[in-house]
Amino acid sequence: MSLLGQLFPSSVLRPMELGSDGLIVLTVAGLLFVLTRYRKWGWLWREWITTVDHKKIGVMYLVASLVMLFRGGVDALLLRTQLAAPNSTFLGPEHYDEIFTTHGTIMVFFMAMPLMFALYNAVIPLMIGARDVAFPRLNAISFWVFAFAAILFNISFVIGGSPDAGWTAYAPLTELTFNPGVGENYYLLALLISGIGTLASGINFVATILGMRARGMTLMRMPLFVWSALVSSALILFAFPALTVALGLTMLDRLFGSSFFTIAHGGMPMMYVNLFWIWGHPEVYLLVLPAFGIFSEVVATFSRKRLFGYASMVGSLLAITLLSFGVWVHHFFTMGAGAAVNAFFGVSTMLIAIPTGVKIFNWIMTMWGGRVRMTVAMLWQMAFIPVFVLGGATGVLLAVVPGDYQFHNSYFMVAHFHTMLIGGVVFGFLSGLYYWWPKMFGYMLDERQGRWAFWLYFIGFWVTFVPQYLLGLEGMTRRMYTYSAGFGWTTLNQISTLGAFIMGAGFLVLVFNIVYSMLHGERDLTGDPWDGRTLEWSLPSPAPEYNFACLPTVAERDTWWEAKREGGAVAARLRAGDIGPIVMPKPTAVPFFIGLGFFVAGAGMVFSWWVVAAVGFAGVLALLVAGWFDYRDHEELSRDVVLRAEAAAGRVQA
């Protein structure tokens, strides 16, 4: 195949893709123009690209994840538009396959995961009283590896062609014989590369939380969000390797002619499915547990009460973590592993409902008798409870093995996992975003607009997914690109599509809310706008680069709340004599170029350009060696600098 034909097959020359080309060129040109016109290149380089500050890395994760939410959301609307009418020709079958594949992949790997890391980076070090994460440079590497992997995945639909085997990429759909383009190579390489960043982040946050907590902050004094980040990061360590192996072996099958998952040569496609879900089920918990942690912070703060049942909250987190490794077969009961195996995994799946139920009751009991303030963050928290209970109940239905033979791969299942991932993960992360936004940026998100975004999104959610449960019960299966009018699915599909557009409107209001608040939002001058309970609220908003001028000592749970009760408004003031010089990590461009090197290597492998791939990998190795021998990776902030900054913020005792 000619080079041009390889880069631009017919699938990227459809009107929709060509239109996107135009938009991409316009957007990039616009960005370049603005950066040059306002002389922002130096700022971009110094303040962002070379930063190792966890707070700024968090902001970059957030921006990337919102962009990906837009792309994944547009994909969703295209799918729903196609399904709004029977026998629709809006998208062809191949096009539909590509779009549901990119929708799922982007939402899980490039929207939800980075949004989780955005919140970890933004607040975990602040909550535990640390000055940064354990390995600041590794943290920057994680981000840039993720960012370039996301770019690699996203260019597939305009250069070379989209992957089209679903976000799960089962064999034999990914077999070279049946899927000869480069689309699946993009999928494999992008996810393998971003997996490196994810694993590094997992190590980083476990080490940070276990090794860098403030003096006196025992495990059982940690805020629940820190607990959830700890177990979720631990899940990364043990779950992601299975995905790496599943994807890596598929890559070997496609690029190097092995046949791990090619049944014709003795390979086992089911081996892939097992490996994928040994990662895949812990994955959904590692996404939803941080959301649980956020809810625990939000509900306590806005009920002005201690979290009810702290120890049982921790216990149920740990129980869910352990159980999550014992349920993966429920994704393929219909494979026919036999009654005993299916029964085991059915029961283990149902067991997870118990610790989850404990948490739900604890959140309700925290509100009980509290003085509840209905902020936007709290609205998302309260909306989550009924949605998640519905999702959990349908999950238990799916865990009933004979029932699953009916529900399997139907829209009932589609509706179930969207209920869990939107109602749990998205609601949770949005709640956390509204809650911690003032801490991240120094201004509040407008609450009135936030309510609009919330209600649109919340109502749109029900309108979208309730019809999908019903469609599933009526026999509509997942991933079908069209249906005939005689099936009687038209009305429900139309309602569902309407709901999707309402959710889209909610997203637009959210973006408007962010832009409006950036310009006109109320500044947070107190650093503690919600009357918070945990250490991050003892700092100014946004926190100074060193976070804590003096490292705090913790004597109990909800330290900041207790300190305020004892010390009143001056609780945050420091004594000048306690302030000393602070050692901070130095900015570096190495992480950015490591990401770039992986991008080059990945692109080379996608197209089997081995020289390009070798150059990319050699670049990564050279950068690692250079970084390894760079012993001057820290610098000292003098006492004067720290003292002046703190005094300017009015935080030093007279």
Place this chain on the structure above:
Amino acid sequence: MSEAMHTTPAPDGGPAGPPVLPTPAETTKLGIWLWLASDCALFASLIATYLTLHGQTAGGPTAQQLFDLPLTLVSTFALLLSSVTMGVALEALQKDDIAALRRWLVVTALLGAIFVGLEIREFHHYTVSGLWFQRSDFASSFYVLVGFHGLHVSFGIAWILSLLIFTFRKPGGITRADHWRFEMMSLYWYFVDVVWVVIFTVIYLLGKVG
């Protein structure tokens, strides 16, 4: 009260504690442990794949026909011996005998190189004997698992060499504050050796007896 939350007196009532960054050596070591734990899961997945697929020889050579236990035993002993020499090197480090440290690190790296060299020779031998990478699923899963371990050993050799360079380049010489760098690397090296014991058992011993 408020001061209680913000001052950082040392437990013995001495001056305020040291700045938190750079990351304490203990936390860095914890990071290595976590990485190794994750690596265990990776090897476990590959071993599971091998155990699932090793019977799929597609009419090609089998483990019993190809494996040469005495040769593998030599490379196994080279690797196990390297764990001993690594221990001796760390012992020298404890005694601040930097010359001995360098000497034993070189010996360790050489033993590792012998192991990798024998593995390359073994792969070459199998390939020309009819068991190339794509020949069967047994072949693919064997090469991936053993080769992945070989990459680990090679990475370890590179790590040892980089620390050797470090002993020469470090301004002011090696002090107590640098020990964690060597301890981290040794953790990794022992881990790679232990994994080899598992691989040797699962692939070679079980492969030979069927």
